[in-house]
Amino acid sequence: MTLGKAPAVSAPWEKSTRRKETGRGLEPDTILVERCLTGDQAAWAELVRTHTRRIYNLCYRFTGRTQEADDLTQDVFLRVYKTLGSFQGSQGSFTTWLTSLTRNLLIDHYRKHKKERADVSVDDEDTAEIAETNVTFTRPDVVMIEQEGREAIQAAITRLSPDLREAVILRDMQELEYREISIVLGVPEGTVKSRINRGRAALGQILRRRAASSGSGREAGI
Amino acid sequence: MKAIFCNQVEPLLCDYLDGLLSVTEEAELELHVNGCTNCATLIADMRLAMRYAQEAGAVDVPVELISRILDQTTGQAPAGVPAWRHRFMGWWDHAVSPVVRSVLEPRFALGMAMTVMSVSMVLSAAGFDVRSLELSDLQPGNLKTNVTRRVALAGANVTKYYENLRVVYEIQTQLQMWQNDSSDTAAPQPKPDDTKKSQPDSKQKSAPQNQNPPQTKDYRWSRPLKTTATVL
Numbered sequence: 513m514t515l516g517k518a519p520a521v522s523a524p525w526e527k528s529t530r531r532k533e534t535g536r537g538l539e540p541d542t543i544l545v546e547r548c549l550t551g552d553q554a555a556w557a558e559l560v561r562t563h564t565r566r567i568y569n570l571c572y573r574f575t576g577r578t579q580e581a582d583d584l585t586q587d588v589f590l591r592v593y594k595t596l597g598s599f600q601g602s603q604g605s606f607t608t609w610l611t612s613l614t615r616n617l618l619i620d621h622y623r624k625h626k627k628e629r630a631d632v633s634v635d636d637e638d639t640a641e642i643a644e645t646n647v648t649f650t651r652p653d654v655v656m657i658e659q660e661g662r663e664a665i666q667a668a669i670t671r672l673s674p675d676l677r678e679a680v681i682l683r684d685m686q687e688l689e690y691r692e693i694s695i696v697l698g699v700p701e702g703t704v705k706s707r708i709n710r711g712r713a714a715l716g717q718i719l720r721r722r723a724a725s726s727g728s729g730r731e732a733g734i
Numbered sequence: 735m736k737a738i739f740c741n742q743v744e745p746l747l748c749d750y751l752d753g754l755l756s757v758t759e760e761a762e763l764e765l766h767v768n769g770c771t772n773c774a775t776l777i778a779d780m781r782l783a784m785r786y787a788q789e790a791g792a793v794d795v796p797v798e799l800i801s802r803i804l805d806q807t808t809g810q811a812p813a814g815v816p817a818w819r820h821r822f823m824g825w826w827d828h829a830v831s832p833v834v835r836s837v838l839e840p841r842f843a844l845g846m847a848m849t850v851m852s853v854s855m856v857l858s859a860a861g862f863d864v865r866s867l868e869l870s871d872l873q874p875g876n877l878k879t880n881v882t883r884r885v886a887l888a889g890a891n892v893t894k895y896y897e898n899l900r901v902v903y904e905i906q907t908q909l910q911m912w913q914n915d916s917s918d919t920a921a922p923q924p925k926p927d928d929t930k931k932s933q934p935d936s937k938q939k940s941a942p943q944n945q946n947p948p949q950t951k952d953y954r955w956s957r958p959l960k961t962t963a964t965v966l
Contacts, residue, residue: 553808556804556807556808557804557808560800560803560804560807561800564795564799564800564803565792565795568793568795568796568799569792569793572793578793578796582796582799585799585803586799586802586803586806589803589807590803590806590807593807661786661789661790662789662790662791664786665786665787665789665790666790668783668786669787680783680787681787684783684784684787684788685787685788685790690748702745705745705747705748706744708748709744709747709748709780711783712779712780712783712784713776713779713780713783715779715783715786715787716778716779716780716781716782716783717779719779719782719783719786720779720782
């Protein structure tokens, strides 16, 4: 993605009339944001360095593709750069605000490319079907090696529907609190927990089926 | 301790897996799970998913991603990156990298390979030897002379090859024979008087023709006649 360079000293949010006093009790990110709002380029660089890894991982886990994660991460920070003046520390942490912004971009991206992808998402009906056809419990975690496990979890996550996928990623991979996830997704905490439960169950069933099929394949000499 | 049912398990699962249930609630839930295969499987699946998700870890961020973000926003090099390197990477990303990427595509490489092969075949067919090329050959005058000479030689070679083809050879010979036969048949017989009168002249004129065939096509194709007769 190539965009025109912004002027070196004229960030959109520098003209914002909102100015807060930086002081004690504020989160480090909020202090950085305040410094950015005063035109401190080093603070912006620090903010980018602090959050790039987390945002990139969130994008990668959601899309399952490194190139798309790369582009989306750049898009996220470009949007943050343009809208940093709208961040209000009193309404939540910067991490939550940033994650919410990222989530909106991811959903937009998902909708835009929905037709291009094979429709292999696991929705509630698929989950019920899986639950009916697999009633025996195995221990695939003993069979799978670590690398296979990483590939398996990513492949399984991308099969979840976006609602369940984002809930599981935010909770089990990004380790956000239920309250933060609720703010990010804009739904009550009860709904968040329900989605997490269903997402984990679907994910576990996919992993178990995959492990069972690969285990039977090995036994059959495939 | 009260008994709970399957439809009461789901709301407790998050807190149960996080270890946030009270001792009583946890005991009630485990009592149900121990006697319910479906709920036991459900919880096992959820634990499995949580374990895999936590063990997946974080993926590495591309090296230049932060630099690209800062370049696209502030246009400045991030701290710790020398200015010259930042400028070079910017120049590389915008000017060189797209060209390199397009050159490294298999389609482009295949096209270039085909072009080189075609040029080498044409040069080889024209008798051009790259190894014998000298700097003086590249001067405009020498270049023009060499090209003209190569074209003339190539034309001569093609002509020679064509004329040496057996089919062409036979056809032209046959045509020549037919032409000679028709000219002999169409020629009027001279009268006796005229023959006498014109005998000295005809001798003078015809003798050279019989003795010395003209250095034209007729003479050139007179040799193949013998060859054809021998072959036949």
